[in-house]
Amino acid sequence: MIEVNELIKRYGNMTAVNGLTFTVRPGCVTGFLGPNGAGKSTTLRMIIGLNEPTSGSVTVQGHRFRDHPRGLRHVGALLDASDIHGGRSAAAHLGVLARTNAIPLRRVDELLEEVGLTGAARRRIGGYSLGMKQRLGIAAALLGDPPVLLFDEPLNGLDPEGVRWVRGLFRRLAAEGRTVFVSSHLMSEMEHTADRLVVIGRGELIADEPLSAFAARGRGSSVAVRTPDASVLAAVLTGAGAQVTPDGGERLVVTGLDADAIGDLAHQHGLRLRELATHAASLETAFMELTADSVEYLAGDSR
Amino acid sequence: MTTLTPEAPLVPLAVDEPRARFRDLLLGEWFKLWSLRSIRWGLVLGVVGLVFLNVNAAIADVNDWAHFTPQQRALFAPSSSLANSFTNNACIATLLIAGSLGAVALVSEYSTGQIRTTFAAVPARRALLSAKIIVLTVVTTGFGALATGASFWLSQAVLSSKHAGISITEPGIWRGLLASVLLPPVCALTGLGIAALVRHSVATIVATTTVLLLIPNFLSQDHHWSACLFHATPFRAWQVLHDLVGTPVNSHIPFPARPGGEWWVYLGWGLGGVLVTLLVGSRRDV
Numbered sequence: 001m002i003e004v005n006e007l008i009k010r011y012g013n014m015t016a017v018n019g020l021t022f023t024v025r026p027g028c029v030t031g032f033l034g035p036n037g038a039g040k041s042t043t044l045r046m047i048i049g050l051n052e053p054t055s056g057s058v059t060v061q062g063h064r065f066r067d068h069p070r071g072l073r074h075v076g077a078l079l080d081a082s083d084i085h086g087g088r089s090a091a092a093h094l095g096v097l098a099r100t101n102a103i104p105l106r107r108v109d110e111l112l113e114e115v116g117l118t119g120a121a122r123r124r125i126g127g128y129s130l131g132m133k134q135r136l137g138i139a140a141a142l143l144g145d146p147p148v149l150l151f152d153e154p155l156n157g158l159d160p161e162g163v164r165w166v167r168g169l170f171r172r173l174a175a176e177g178r179t180v181f182v183s184s185h186l187m188s189e190m191e192h193t194a195d196r197l198v199v200i201g202r203g204e205l206i207a208d209e210p211l212s213a214f215a216a217r218g219r220g221s222s223v224a225v226r227t228p229d230a231s232v233l234a235a236v237l238t239g240a241g242a243q244v245t246p247d248g249g250e251r252l253v254v255t256g257l258d259a260d261a262i263g264d265l266a267h268q269h270g271l272r273l274r275e276l277a278t279h280a281a282s283l284e285t286a287f288m289e290l291t292a293d294s295v296e297y298l299a300g301d302s303r
Numbered sequence: 304m305t306t307l308t309p310e311a312p313l314v315p316l317a318v319d320e321p322r323a324r325f326r327d328l329l330l331g332e333w334f335k336l337w338s339l340r341s342i343r344w345g346l347v348l349g350v351v352g353l354v355f356l357n358v359n360a361a362i363a364d365v366n367d368w369a370h371f372t373p374q375q376r377a378l379f380a381p382s383s384s385l386a387n388s389f390t391n392n393a394c395i396a397t398l399l400i401a402g403s404l405g406a407v408a409l410v411s412e413y414s415t416g417q418i419r420t421t422f423a424a425v426p427a428r429r430a431l432l433s434a435k436i437i438v439l440t441v442v443t444t445g446f447g448a449l450a451t452g453a454s455f456w457l458s459q460a461v462l463s464s465k466h467a468g469i470s471i472t473e474p475g476i477w478r479g480l481l482a483s484v485l486l487p488p489v490c491a492l493t494g495l496g497i498a499a500l501v502r503h504s505v506a507t508i509v510a511t512t513t514v515l516l517l518i519p520n521f522l523s524q525d526h527h528w529s530a531c532l533f534h535a536t537p538f539r540a541w542q543v544l545h546d547l548v549g550t551p552v553n554s555h556i557p558f559p560a561r562p563g564g565e566w567w568v569y570l571g572w573g574l575g576g577v578l579v580t581l582l583v584g585s586r587r588d589v
Contacts, residue, residue, distance in 0.1 A: 051588040069323035083416035092338035100331035
C-alpha cells in the first residue's frame, strides 16, 4: 500500500508535483499515467525517498521509505533502466545490491534465470540493449521479494515477447497480494496491464479510479448491431433518441443507447438480432480528452 | 539471451528481514569497487607507474654517479636516497591518480544514475557513504603502502650498488615513508568530497586536478595569504614530510612556508573530504 498525501514538489519556480493525493492498493496492478513532464517520475522518486517533497508526505506500508536502513525487502523499484554503471556485469550489479541488503547470492542467479539474462550475466551492462537493461532492472526490483513494486515505463525497449512476459509478471505479482504501481505515458500500454489508474497532468491528479470507470469517461462509445431487419430497427432506435448510422447490409452503428437498451427495444418490437457488440471508446481517447488541458510539451505548440 | 520462463513461480524469500549490518555495506562497496575493470587496472598501472618513476630516478643517479663531485657523493645518503625512493614527480602523479580514483568512486555513480539504484537499495545514505569512505581509504592506503614499499626497496637496491642506499632503520625515515603511504588516501578523500559537491564527471575531475595539483603550483610565496595557502596543500605537506634533513629556507622568499603542522594538513584534507561527502551526499535529491 502506497499512500500519497498532499504531495508538493517545487524546483525553483517550477512546480513539478502540485498537491497530489492518492492511494495505491495491494493485490492489483495500478497504472500511473500522464503526458510527458506530468510529474510521474518525480512522484515515484519521492515515494522511495530519492527526492525530498517540498511538502506533503508519502508512506509505503505505513512507513516513510527513508526510515528503513535497507530498502530492497520493502520496495522494489525500476525507475530508469539506465540508472546503472555500465562497467559491471549483470551478475556483479545484482551481487552488490544483494550483499548490501543481506540477500543470499543464489537469489541473483535465480532472478537472472527468471528474466532470461543467464546467458549474458557475465557481460558488461554497457553493451546491453535497452530491453536487456529493462529485464535487469526488473530482476533488481524483485531481488528483495518486496511487497511493493514500482516500475517507471518498464515496457520501453522490450520486444513483444518481453512485453507479454512483463504483463504476465505484473499480474502474477498483484495476484500474490503485492502492490504494483506502473507508470506509462501511453494509455495503450495500460489497457492490458492495469486494473486501476492514477492519472496526472501538470503535477495534479486528474483521475484515480478503476480502469473500466476511466474508460467510461470517454465520449462516443458505440454499439454495432447486425440484424436482418436493419431498416425497421433503425427507425425504432432513432425514435428512442439514438443516432444510427447504417454500416452496409445488415449492420448499424448506434450511439446514444447502450447494448442492453438496444436489445430490449429489439425484443419489444420482435426484431431479430444476429450480433450486438459494444465498442467502448478507446482508453487512448479517454486519456487524450482528459489530459488535453494539461499537456506540458505539445508538438507544434507556438508558445 | 536465454529463453524466458514466463510461468515459473517466483521463489519467495523465506526469511524475515535480517538486522541491517554495516558489514554488508562494507562488503557491497568493496565488491562494487573491485567489480570495475577500470578501477582494477587503474590501481595496478598506478603502482607500476609510480614504482617506475622512482626506480628510474635511482637508476639515473647511479648512471650519473661518475659526474657527481665528492661532496655530492658524500651528502647523497640519506636525504637524496629517500628523495629517490619517492620523487617529486611521483608525488604529482599520486595526486592525480589517487585524486581521480576517489572522485571516480563517487562521481561515476552520479553520472550514470547508479546512485539512484544504490540509494533505493540502501536508504541509510550516511551509512552507505561511510562504507564507501572506509573502503576507499583502505584501498588507497594499501595502494600507497604498495607503491611506497616497492619503490623504496627497489630504489635502495639500485642505489646500493654505489653504497648510497639506506635502510628502514635510518633515523626519521618513517615520517617520509608514512607521508607517501598516506598521500593517496588524503587525495582520494579530497576527490570524493569534490565529487559529492560537483556530481558532474568531467567537472569533478577538472576540479580535483585543479585543487590538488594546479593551485599549489600557482601559489607564490610573495604574499602572506598565498604562502599560507601553499603551506596548507597536501602537495607542500608531503614535500616537507618527505624531506629527511630539512632543506634550509630560501632567504630571498618574502614569506617562506616553514615546516610545521603537515600532519594536520593531511588530516584536514582527509577529514574535509569525509565531512563534505557525508553532509552533502546524504542530503541532496538524486
